[in-house]
Amino acid sequence: MALLAVLGHPISHSASPVMHNAALRALNLPNRYIAIEVRPEKFQSTLKSLHNLGFKGLNITIPHKEAAAMCASRLSEEAEAVRAVNTLVRLQEGWAGYNTDVAGVEKSLSPHVDGRPGAALILGAGGSAAAALYALWRMGVSVVIIANRSRWRAEELARRLEEKLGLRVEVVGLEDAGVKARQVDIIINATPLGLTYHESPIAPQDLTKNHVILDMVYSTGPTPLQRAAETSGSTYIDGVNMLVEQGVEAFRIFHGVEPEKKVMERAVREWLAKRGGLK
Ligand code: NDP
Numbered sequence: 001m002a003l004l005a006v007l008g009h010p011i012s013h014s015a016s017p018v019m020h021n022a023a024l025r026a027l028n029l030p031n032r033y034i035a036i037e038v039r040p041e042k043f044q045s046t047l048k049s050l051h052n053l054g055f056k057g058l059n060i061t062i063p064h065k066e067a068a069a070m071c072a073s074r075l076s077e078e079a080e081a082v083r084a085v086n087t088l089v090r091l092q093e094g095w096a097g098y099n100t101d102v103a104g105v106e107k108s109l110s111p112h113v114d115g116r117p118g119a120a121l122i123l124g125a126g127g128s129a130a131a132a133l134y135a136l137w138r139m140g141v142s143v144v145i146i147a148n149r150s151r152w153r154a155e156e157l158a159r160r161l162e163e164k165l166g167l168r169v170e171v172v173g174l175e176d177a178g179v180k181a182r183q184v185d186i187i188i189n190a191t192p193l194g195l196t197y198h199e200s201p202i203a204p205q206d207l208t209k210n211h212v213i214l215d216m217v218y219s220t221g222p223t224p225l226q227r228a229a230e231t232s233g234s235t236y237i238d239g240v241n242m243l244v245e246q247g248v249e250a251f252r253i254f255h256g257v258e259p260e261k262k263v264m265e266r267a268v269r270e271w272l273a274k275r276g277g278l279k
Helices: 016-026 040-052 065-071 077-082 101-112 127-139 151-165 174-181 224-232 239-255 261-274
Strands: 003-008 032-037 057-060 087-090 095-098 119-123 143-148 168-173 186-189 212-215 235-237
Touching (some): 003 016, 003 040, 016 032, 016 261, 040 065, 057 239, 065 127, 077 095, 077 127, 077 151, 087 239, 101 127, 101 212, 101 235, 101 239, 119 174, 127 143, 127 151, 212 224, 212 239, 239 261
Parallel strands (some): 003 057, 119 143, 143 168, 186 212
Antiparallel strands (some): 057 087, 087 095
16 A cells, blocks of 8 residues: 655645545555645655655645755656646655646636637736746746735746746736736636635626636635626636646556546535535
């Protein structure tokens, strides 16, 4: 039996163990996936211990994705560009780092976007926002606006990826997100707004039925952004979609086989419903 885990701080909100164990059971694979709470100062030493214990693979969540990229001995193309890792696979010496959030964003949006999408707005400038920016570039988006609370962080991300990808990136404060929403086709929330803070910088009057909105938040429901989307008739994709899509990709990397996506999604939605989250 091989062991896998998700590492984060906090970690009790993570649906990854439920999702991965359901997929493992459905394929009769004798592996086990657990959650491990790890404080930032213990992250590096924990990676070493889990390697010594023989763990086969790890998922990495808040706030360790950037540290994981620095600890990995090899990075995939996406992880290298984004400088954040959410999936680590055991190598003989150390870990190989991947970023499956990129595929998660791309696969969540693609069924709702026809042809070459125009402009997009990302709320946030952390690791997931970087993954979203890279995914949008891969989808052929021509202009991206980043709205973030700390402007310097957004400017740093914009500068780094603008140069690398040859994409036009504009930076604004979070207070301007509503106005900017009116100029784009796709909106991605890559902040915890709606999860730990029950608010959204985007109001129904900023949206139309042509907007496609991906909300990465998945553990509370209905978020203010979801309500605004529903009022305006926009397409709203919740964070469970994204969680499952990035999880499918990670599962393939860990086990080399295709998991049953429907089983994973059902396990997450049932778990959230029991916790009083999204239905
Ligand atoms: P980071 O910590 O790297 O970045 C967080 C971002 O949110 C920063 O831009 C930060 O702004 C902003 N932020 C945090 N708190 C507030 C606040 N109170 N008001 C306004 N902005 C705020 O996190 P990640 O990028 O890794 O994750 C972001 C969110 O996406 C999380 O909620 C995470 O759970 C979710 N997520 C969901 C996934 C899924 O599969 N559904 C996958 C990945 C992430 P500042 O720079 O000013 O600090």
